[in-house]
Amino acid sequence: MTFILDKPTILIADDEPINVRVLAQNLTPNYRIKTATNGQKALAIVNSDDPPDLVLLDIQMPDMDGYQVLVAMRQQDSSKNIPVIFITAKDGAEDEAKGLDLGAMDYITKPFNLPVVNARVKNQIALKQKTDLLEKLALIDGLTEIPNRRHYDSRIEVEWRRAIKDGLPLSLVMIDIDEFKLFNDNYGHAQGDVALKRVAAITASQLKRNSDLVARYGGEEFVVLLPDCTLAFARTIADNIRQAVYSLNLEHEYAKAKQVTVSLGVSCIIPSREQSVESLQKKADELLYLAKKSGRNKVVAEPFN
Ligand SMILES: [Mg+2]
Missing domain, CATH: 3.40.50.2300 (Response regulator)
Structure with missing residues (x-):
């Protein structure tokens, strides 16, 4: 870098x-x-x-x-x-x-x-x-060279407070690579690292505003923070990411789609002081789980209230 x-x-x-x-x-x-x-x-x-x-x-x-x-x-x-x-x-x-x-x-x-x-x-x-x-x-993930979890944790606190002050929506996208354990088990960790880097880079390329942030959340999980962004717009960005990863055409013959795909959970909130960052993250995580359950390579989006 x-x-x-x-x-x-x-x-x-x-x-x-x-x-x-x-x-x-x-x-x-x-x-x-x-x-x-x-x-x-x-x-x-x-x-x-x-x-x-x-x-x-x-x-x-x-x-x-x-x-x-x-x-x-x-x-x-x-x-x-x-x-x-x-x-x-x-x-x-x-x-x-x-x-x-x-x-x-x-x-x-x-x-x-x-x-x-x-x-x-x-x-x-x-x-x-x-x-x-x-x-x-200290704020960059060593493998993928995108922001790391620590960077995300500090940024979401700042954006959360700003959204409360300005009364603006804050959207969050949780992303997980589908059947990644099977990928690593069959292709090896070196290939797994290559896949992580490619997914991270193409996800970052879908974000257009300086205020948007993609970070490696952990393992094969990524998070996208979208300040001042409605649920509808966040869903569009999430679907762009899904399609972009699909278009990488990374072979994964042990997965149902026969290639590397991602599932995404999207939520959006106009936060108040009574709510917590963790509750929004939990909601996006639940929606990500629903995307997995309903067949993977999918976006599930719902408002959080
Ligand atoms: Mg003097």
Whole structure:
């Protein structure tokens, strides 16, 4: 799998415009630069939709100083992992210890030496990129390279709360490969893995919106999360997935259809606070079971109320 790493973004926050200008000029060749000349503005950029990968933060600023900005950043989920390097005229060991105690990654004293700033920035950015990559990998299923169960579990919680707040329908499709045990027993696990990958990829290709998510739920089971999606539309998507898997034409001579097929259970809810995510999943699972019982290679869809 590939991850495209954009040019990292650095926020420079200092109340003296000359410092901002010198640092920005120095870092521009390798980074996207954002600037702020007070603590409030720095915090607004940190909490925006396009947060920086690193903050170079002056300590002495009027109204809100660098220590306060850092404390505020560490209290928010969205900004608590963004590394901060203090750049400051406060050069006492106590000041440095306080900054590091609050969670700064590094500390540079003024007047600063530009090659040292560059080297320290480069080190922190490298560390941040490794951490980000590990976080992404932790949410991907190693075999099929689609999102894993953990990713799905956190996303459905978010989408569930959003659906309650906005009063919008949330649809769920549970998918299971038919007679997969027989497939593995007869063709071997290596071929089984190939089948899992092909089914995962073609299922993902049927989803068109950024908000839709397909994940490996476990074994030969997949789940599709469709926010702001009616039952009728979810049923159509589920049937597209069923047909797409059928059109893969993967031989399975021990199955009734003589090829790899999937069964799908589809449910939809406009959730309220009295209901639970688990109850929707259970409903979709029951409908999947009905699809199996009624002959496999089928979609069974029902609203959940
Ligand atoms: Mg200052």
